[in-house]
Amino acid sequence: MSGSPSLDKIPITVVAAGSSARLHWRRRTVQAAVLIIAMLIPLSGLLRIDPVAGAFVVLDRQIWWSDFFIIFGLWLMLASGLVLMYSSVGTAFCGWACPQNTLSELANRWTYKLLGRRADVSLAGEKMKVAAGKNRLGNWLLLGLIILAAAMLFSLIPLLYFYPPDVVWSFITLRPDERLASSLHYIYTIFVIIFFVDIAFIRHFWCRFMCVYKVWQ
Ligand code: SF4
Incomplete structure (x- = not known):
């Protein structure tokens, strides 16, 4: 009891002591997973860059940089993805995945x-x-x-x-x-x-x- 009726009305939530530690390890797991995915993308052949040929290599198929509509579409998709990510998760991306x-x-x-x-x-x-x-x-x-x-x-x-x-x-x-x-x-x-x-x-x-x-x- 605080002695003040208005303070007594404030609900008290008990948070388990280990919850922040659990969150910490979840965040570390996501951070490690992002780095592993960044390595798996080229290792699996999903995306690689061939600067000599001037092309992206996607699953062993070449996409020339001169192919304007595909490349422009790709950049557009990346930019929209970033905007979408910021609108939905905001700075959580910085702490959890960047x-x-x-x-x-x-x-x-x-x-x-x-x-x-x-x-x-x-x-x-x-x-x-x-x-x-x-x-x-x-x-x-x-x-x-x-x-x-x-x-x-x-x-x-x-x-x-x-x-x-x-x-x-x-x-x-x-x-x-x-x-x-x-x-x-x-x-x-x-x-x-x-x-x-x-x-x-x-x-x-x-x-x-x-x-x-x-x-x-
Ligand atoms: S570089 Fe910094 S500000 Fe930019 S996304 Fe990563 S953590 Fe966030």
């Missing part, structure tokens, strides 16, 4: 672990924050290595959209393969740099100022 947010959360987690619970090293216009007791070279190096490993791993996903899986495997295992373009190492390096900079420094900046999905928020 790979950019998944990467940001991973990076935040390691940053807090190695540089302090309130650490912030991303370029969002604010001063860098690092716990005095954790501001050690070893912690910075370990964080850099973890982010580099994540960038190298995630950079393989775009490659799957340009090369068949066995060619990507040859690339990973350093096996000689004549189908590997000599420029592939440069392309991969550029992807790694982009992912590294994104994860390490501009992960929040990207969401605030560069994301198209943000246009509707």
Whole structure:
């Protein structure tokens, strides 16, 4: 009893202590599922890009980029899909499914672990924050290595959209393969740099100022 009749009328709902933990794991499962689907699309041959032929490859059939109506229809479908998604789920998409947010959360987690619970090293216009007791070279190096490993791993996903899986495997295992373009190492390096900079420094900046999905928020 609160002593106030008006406060006593407010219904009280008891929420089980474990519900937020359950929600957390459901969210993690959805995030992992989205990344797996992003890999399965090219691995299954559902969609791949052939820049040399100037075509999309859908289930072993080529769709030329010059085929205006199909390509225009595809972009129209993607744009409408984004609008529809924002209208129906709003920013829930960011927290539950967007790979950019998944990467940001991973990076935040390691940053807090190695540089302090309130650490912030991303370029969002604010001063860098690092716990005095954790501001050690070893912690910075370990964080850099973890982010580099994540960038190298995630950079393989775009490659799957340009090369068949066995060619990507040859690339990973350093096996000689004549189908590997000599420029592939440069392309991969550029992807790694982009992912590294994104994860390490501009992960929040990207969401605030560069994301198209943000246009509707
Ligand atoms: S704002 Fe854009 S990039 Fe950021 S989490 Fe949402 S959809 Fe992803």
